[in-house]
Amino acid sequence: MKKYQFDLIVDSCRNVSVDTFLLKLTCPEGLPEVNPGQFAEFMVEGSAKTFLRRPISIHDTDMVRNTVSFLIRKVGAGTEQLSKLKPGDSVNVLLPLGNGFDCTSLRSRYxxxxxxxxxxxxxxxxxxxxxxxxxxxxxxxxxxxxxxxxxxxxxxxxxxxxxxxxxxxxxxxxxxxxxxxxxxxxxxxxxxxxxxxxxxxxxxxxxxxxxxxxxxLEHMMACGIGACLCCVEKTRKGNLCVCKDGPVFSIEELLWQI
Amino acid sequence: MADLKTTIGGLVMSNPVMTASGTFGYGVEYADFMDISRLGAVIVKGTTNKAREGNPYPRMAETPSGMLNAVGLQNKGVDYFVEHIYPMVHTLGCQTIVNVSGSSIDDYMETASALNRLEGIPAIELNISCPNVKEGGMAFGVKAESVFAVVSAVRKVYLKTLIVKLSPNVTDITEMARAAESAGADAVSLINTLLGMAIDAESRKPLLSTVTGGLSGPAVKPVALRMVWQTYKAVRIPVIGIGGICSASDAIEFMLAGASAIEIGTANFIDPSVSVKVIDGISAYLDRHGYSSVKQIIGALEC
Missing domain, CATH: 3.40.50.80 (Nucleotide-binding domain of ferredoxin-NADP reductase (FNR) module)
Known part of the structure; x- marks a missing residue:
């Protein structure tokens, strides 16, 4: 799937719990197709403690209105800064990243x-x-x-x-x-x-x-596109990047002691 | 419009902007975000004679204005590169330089001679400065005698442009640069990452599985700039500047300090299309200052 770098416009940013907020962004260029389970990498402006982008799961999309939503917990300086975004603000985002859940070949009915x-x-x-x-x-x-x-x-x-x-x-x-x-x-x-x-x-x-x-899986990432090899998970196929080969894995691929 | 053409030994590039090893995959990872054929060259991930798994997770920690990494040269080995990656990168329309690492002089020679046979690879960058592997890597880059030994051995089997990537984790980097030059290197590139460390105070544990790792990003830029300037004055071969370059202005500063070309590394993680912005920014700078060629700003620092 082609990946994009967009300046998205904040439509709304509202708290849904004491430490979690819902950020809805508009994509003026038209939102590309997104698989459930894919994520985006957010550039965080105005936070001296935040250098790298922040990987965040895609929560919802509206292909008619060209909006994409993120449900984000404030866990550190980066997500804290994102929670301060106001309608009309611009935020630089890479998306859609990663593989997403397999909802077709598994043919789940239940x-x-x-x-x-x-x-x-x-x-x-x-x-x-x-x-x-x-x-x-x-x-x-x-x-x-x-x-x-x-x-x-x-x-x-x-x-x-x-x-x-x-x-x-x-x-x-x-x-x-x-x-x-x-x-x-x-x-x-x-x-x-x-x-x-x-x-x-x-x-x-x-x-x-x-x-x-x-x-x-959620691992610490830098690039988000499989270049830096920082976010690896040990699998039956060796070290794979959570950002590119994941974030979704079938449990039989993993070497978890369970 | 000023001429951006850049020459490093026998390597001719359309402009002085390259992407640093380990930060740009094999180039193809970035093709959705920018026209990678516009780059002077892509330097691909450190390649060794045998496949390497790399270090355990966690391999990365964010630091003020930078990051630490301890990837540990994860790669599938030179044979895999020759068979599976080379045919693919060959079609991307940009020059590919391979970063070569190893644990012994024989390792380096084996990998270099395998790459010497690839027509589409005009140069290699010899990594004698990786801080994240137990044997070899940086060990070769911190003593002038071992720099000389590994570079002269590789020089015998590698006939195209040979760039030697230097470690900043030394008392005097110019000694290493001179050793590389006298062993027959066509150019030196600097700096590789600075050895660093990060701790989580709450858990009293290191943030990296290897405890120490390599620091990169804007945090290292002043150190890198100083080392490029010192090295430029110490050797006659071209110097390639690396270290925290995020903008055209950063790149120009390295060139004024003596770099003939530059590599962009960690900044690719923040803005995947940063390198084309740097190329355009250098071009605009040259026009604004009335230069006809990018060569005119190399070492043009006034002091």
């Missing part, structure tokens, strides 16, 4: 989309893909507490949403792999994005139950 914390971000576009193909996806989200569960009402428009929280403030108490829905339902593919311990737990469940599973 997919589970599992997300931890802000890891739900790319699952929205993936859920939209399934919904638009007549398949109702099931979402299973985990968070430390209720305020870590993001945009639940919007996900509910696409499919059934289940949740767990560590403190029991919403949904079932525990982690996503403890949820009863995994005992009661037979999903044919699991797509997951979130912190590594959560991904490994989900991958372990998938392996034990013989379910295909794709995970989206």
């Amino acid at each position: 997919p589970l989309l599992a997300g931890g914390g802000v890891g739900v971000a790319p699952l929205y576009l993936l859920g939209k893909y399934f919904a638009s193909h007549g398949i109702s996806p099931t979402f299973l989200f985990g968070g430390r507490t209720v305020s870590n569960l993001l945009r639940l009402e919007d996900f509910e428009k696409l499919g059934k949403v289940y949740a767990t929280t560590d403190d029991g403030s919403f949904g079932e108490r525990g982690v996503v792999t403890d949820h009863h829905v995994l005992q009661n339902e037979n999903f044919d593919v699991i797509y997951a994005c979130g912190p590594t311990p959560m991904l490994k737990a989900v991958a372990g469940y998938a392996l034990r139950n013989g379910v295909a599973c794709q995970v989206s």
Whole structure:
């Protein structure tokens, strides 16, 4: 897929939780096709502590209005600076990067989309893909507490949403792999994005139950296009770049001890 | 419009702007963002005689105005390059220079002689300055005798333009440059990364799997500029300037300090089309100052 460098215009930037915001950008040149699970690299202006671009999952697209949205958690100086963008501001972005989730060749009829914390971000576009193909996806989200569960009402428009929280403030108490829905339902593919311990737990469940599973990894990156070889993950094919060969991998490609 | 044509030994380039090894893949990675045929040359990733896995993740840490890397020369080896990558880069319409690394003099010679047979590769850059591999690499670049030994050995088997990339992690870089020159190098390029380190205070752990790594980006530019200026005065062969170049003005400063050409590295990660902006900016500068050729600004520093 061709990659682009665009100056995108901020349409809106609003908080969705105490530490997370939704950034919607307009692409005046026309938004290119994006696969669910692909990401963008943001140039961060005006932050002395931020030198490199910031890789951020694509959350949603609107091909008619030429807008692309990002659900971003403020984790450091770069994302903090991006949260201050105002409508009309310009931001330099490379996109679409990476491979994205495999939603065609796996032919899933009963997919589970599992997300931890802000890891739900790319699952929205993936859920939209399934919904638009007549398949109702099931979402299973985990968070430390209720305020870590993001945009639940919007996900509910696409499919059934289940949740767990560590403190029991919403949904079932525990982690996503403890949820009863995994005992009661037979999903044919699991797509997951979130912190590594959560991904490994989900991958372990998938392996034990013989379910295909794709995970989206988050590694520190520089270039975002497979040139610098900084963001590697050890796989059966050797060190692969998360930015170019990922961020989505099938669990059997990985060398995880699960 | 001023003439941007640049010559390094037998290597003739349309302009003095190259992309630095390890920051531009094989060129093709950047083809969506810019017309790579406009570059003076693309210097491809460090290539060794045998495939190398590189160092474990994490290999990168962001630092003020720069970054540390500890990639460790991950590459598929020279045979893979010759069979699979060369036929592809050959069609991209830009000159390709291969960066060559190794753990022993025999390694360097083996890789260099394999590349000498490739008609479409007009030059190699000998990397005797990689700080991220356990044996070889930088070890060859920090003593004048070993610089001389490896460069003269490679000179015997490599007949085209031989550029030697120097390490800044030395007391006096001009000694290394002179050793490379007397061993038959056609040019020296400098600087490779500065050995550095980053720590996460909260976890009390290093940020790189290898603890130390190579610092690059605008943070190193003043050091690089000084070393280029010193080296320019110490040798007769062309000097290629590298170190934190992000703009045409940065590139021009290196040329004023004595660089015949420049390499853009880390800046490619921030702006993948930066190198064409630098080419256009150099051209505009020359016109604005009434120069007819880019050669006129080489070493034109007034002091």
